[in-house]
Amino acid sequence: MPTTTSVEELKTQIKRLNSKAGQMKMDLHDLAEGLPTDYETLIEVATATYEIFREIHDLKQQLKQQEQAK
Template sequence: MNDVETLKAEVKKLSSRATALKMDLHDLAEDLPVNWQSIMNVAQETYSTYQALESKRAELKQLEA
């Protein structure tokens, strides 16, 4: 697999993970005050995943240019 294909696969995987985490965060917010202790963990993981996704998308865009 070449670099572009590898990055596309990583972006797809990160995008899927980010969407799942977004929904986890949404579900957590809807169920408040139940499980309020996990807000920071879920939010940090969501933030980190979206940060990595943005970085990989920029890297892919640069490679494709």
């Protein structure tokens, strides 16, 4: 059975990553609006943004599983 601490830790990680992801999403949006300027960084910024949202998704799935196991 998962501990309350692990659930709380997941919630904290998700909250922290959501904040960072929001900024990355805005950075990607700004970059896209400015195209073709700085197009060289588009793949790098998009990949980093994708990865953080994937990580958030994975953590939310873990959290859901732990909360259902209670």
